[in-house]
Amino acid sequence: MAVGTAANDRIENHAVEKERNPVSPQLQASPKGRDADVKEGLASTRTQADCKKEDVAKEGERHVDFGYLSESVISTASPAMSEAGESGESSNSSVSQDAHGNVDCHSNGLLPFADLAGARRSAPEAQKGHAQVEFAALSPESPPCCCGGLQYLQEMLNYMDSYCQGMRPWQQQWVSLVESACRTALESDYKEMALVGSLALALETPGSDVDLVCVTHSPAHQVDAVTVLRKVRDILVSDSHSSGFPDGYTVLVIDDARIPILSVTTGSQVLVDLALNSHHSIQHVSWFRNVGPVPPNPPTVVQVPVLTVTLRCLKWWLRMRRIPRMKDGSLPTVAWMLLAMHVCAEQSGSFSPELLSENPLAAVLALLSAFFQRYTTVSGLDGKLQFEKGSAVSSFEQSFQKRPCHADLVIVDPESDVNLAPPMSPATHILLVHELLRARSLLKSVMSTGQCQHLHSVFQPVPEFVNSLPASASDSFDALVFLGGNGDSSCTVELVRIHSVGKMPWWQAPFLARWDMQSHLDAHIFCEQQVAGRCTFIQTKAITLSPWNFICRVETSGDEQKGLILDDEALHCMKSMKALASEMQGWAAIKSR
Known part of the structure; x- marks a missing residue:
């Protein structure tokens, strides 16, 4: 069930491009062997990524030239993939060794990315229900994993692509159903449906939702968003639309948020988020595309910039570690992306064109390491990050307000000039810095050894509700x-x-x-x-x-x-x-x- 909306056109364009330009399965190792190739690639970036705090460039306005980072590409992270849904391909555990006797990442118990849904279900089965996310942990009985960290990163990106690609038909169906409901609810006032968020920015990861904005002909201040969203909800739960969603799905209108939204969920998984006339979300997509960190719409090739892959890995880290989100009282994803762009700008001159061309994942790993290095002090998330209007020129000024035990982080929206960072409690600030420190320590080990165990731990998932506080509790x-x-x-x-x-x-x-x-x-x-x-x-x-x-x-x-x-x-x-x-x-x- 597909209609000619911009949102569905975006999804379909990705699917066609993916078919024309198949993703290469993995980076080619040099004749020296896989481990030698990985360590050589890491060595060229280690000095910059592991710099001490006093070696970090002084803050102030810096002209960002994404140059090489925007032009260099990786054929492993296609922007074609979507984020919604919980379907995956099963992988059989097996032990294999290379010519040097190293145990491959797919050795028994060492699956770097477990099948999220068990065996792949047929289309009718997938329509009936939505699988919950499950991940394999390192097994103490398994042989140690000696594959390179870059190969692990490669396989992680391939896994995300494969997973998200399998969700494309369901996403198209959900978008069509939501659009149909909006057209019915708004009648002649319906103007268009815009795809925003991670899918629009090529930052999709398994398990994320599809973010949509319905735009009306009437100005936003003349439209009662809550009333419209409730009409859309009633239509989505009717018999005419319910068969297109998984069994047990719910449609909730959150009307006490700063921006009212409609969420379609199944279990604890959000499938679709819909907002009405949320023009700032549309502006964010335009801004990211204009300044260069994400591919154009539609992408001309499957390959995407190194910076895009770095941001995508960061988003996967946020998801795996259950970092609290804006609705929980922490930073929105877009704020994390802007913080990362600022760091990547600091590192943009550190990589040679040869490295970015021959070993781009080494650059991705170095940028990730630099990001975690940059913000891992209690004052790292205390200050004001600001981008010049319509450009990627950024500055970060330290805060000097007198609030004991509080960090005052301001991230100015590049388009609207409002602060994207809500006030954070000291407890939340401590949790964020602790997680950043943990990742920095593990990435330093990856950069020094080139092995994947520590990189696996960087993205090691935590239980779903560890960083969430329930609104009611039957047990202590x-x-x-x-x-x-x-x-x-x-x-x-x-x-x-x-x-x-x-x-x-x-x-x-x-x-x-x-x-x-x-x-x-x-x-x-x-x-x-x-x-x-x-x-x-x-x-x-x-x-x-x-x-x-x-x-x-x-x-x-x-x-x-x-x-x-x-x-x-x-x-x-x-x-x-x-x-x-x-x-x-x-x-x-x-x-x-």
């Missing part, structure tokens, strides 16, 4: 929270057990936003003690918190009477966050002088 759960920072009180991170959640009466979402200081969390603090030579957390005082204090959930063992025990990874996470809170306290004191 454990979490790390940020305490202090008000007045003269010190900043710290503590382990708590949350017994009950009391949300604001008007709040409808199944999660609580991190900016929320009115909902309450009834909890007990567990303080660290050494019991029988082991780090144990003993229950102490009761405390009332808010979502503003929430960092993330953690799994514990033990009980409240004898004490709770964190595993090594969770304990390391807590100590790292405590150190960040302490650094934030000292940094805030310096700023206030």
Whole structure:
């Protein structure tokens, strides 16, 4: 079911181009062997990517010349692929070795990207339901993986392409159904349907939604968006449209957001997001295309710029690590993309045309490493990022406001001049910096060894609700929270057990936003003690918190009477966050002088 809308034309153009220009399966290794080729490629970029903080160029206005980054291309990350849906191809585990005896990434238990939906389903089966995302973890019984980090990156991009390509027919169907409902609801006032977001920017990853904007002939201020979206919802759940979506799908109008949206979901997966007259989203797509970090529309070849691939990998990291999004009270994806573009501009002169032509994935890896290097201090996400109107010239100015334990990040929208970065709680700030630090440390190991284990860990998925706070809780759960920072009180991170959640009466979402200081969390603090030579957390005082204090959930063992025990990874996470809170306290004191 396809119609001639711009959104569906965009999708179909990608599919045709993909068929004409098949994606090359992998980078060709040099005669020296795969590991030698990988290490040689990394060596040429290691110095720049691993520079120390004092070696980073001074901030201020810099003229961005994406030059080589925009012209160099990789044939592994096609902009043709879409983000919505949960269908995938199954892969059989097998152990294989190359001529040097290295175990390939597809060795048993070491699948770098597990099949998201098990075996591929037939079209009728796919229409009935939407598979949930599942990922394979490293198996301790499996032989060590010795393949190169660049090959892992290559396979990751190929996997994303294959997965997204398989979703193309369903996306076309969903877009057609939503467009049909909008035409019916608006009648003569319907003007057009625009594809925006990651799919329009060639930054699609498996499991993301399709973002649409319905534009009316009437000016936006004359259209009641909520009323129109509710009419569209009623049409989408009617018998005439329901058969085109997976079983158990829901259509929700979120009318208490800054911009009302309609979301079509199945389970916890968002299939389509629809907004009405959201012109700034359309402007974002135009701006990204005009300044060069994404391919034109439609792309003339399957190959895409190195910068586009870098942004796509960053988006995959955001998804795999469950980094809180704007609706959770954190940064929107477009803000992350702009932060990355600023760093890539700093690195744009570091790569020779020969490297970008012969080993472009080495440049992608170096740009990723530079990004995580750039923002991994508590003051890294404190300041104002601004782009000149209509260009990629950017500047980042450090903030000097006097707010203890708070970061003040401003990311100016290149088109509308509004701030894209909502106010972040210190707890959210600590979580973001911790994740950035983790990725930086792992990427440094990748750059020095050329092996893929650490790169696998960079994108290692975390459980779905680890960084999300439920709006209701039938059982107690454990979490790390940020305490202090008000007045003269010190900043710290503590382990708590949350017994009950009391949300604001008007709040409808199944999660609580991190900016929320009115909902309450009834909890007990567990303080660290050494019991029988082991780090144990003993229950102490009761405390009332808010979502503003929430960092993330953690799994514990033990009980409240004898004490709770964190595993090594969770304990390391807590100590790292405590150190960040302490650094934030000292940094805030310096700023206030």
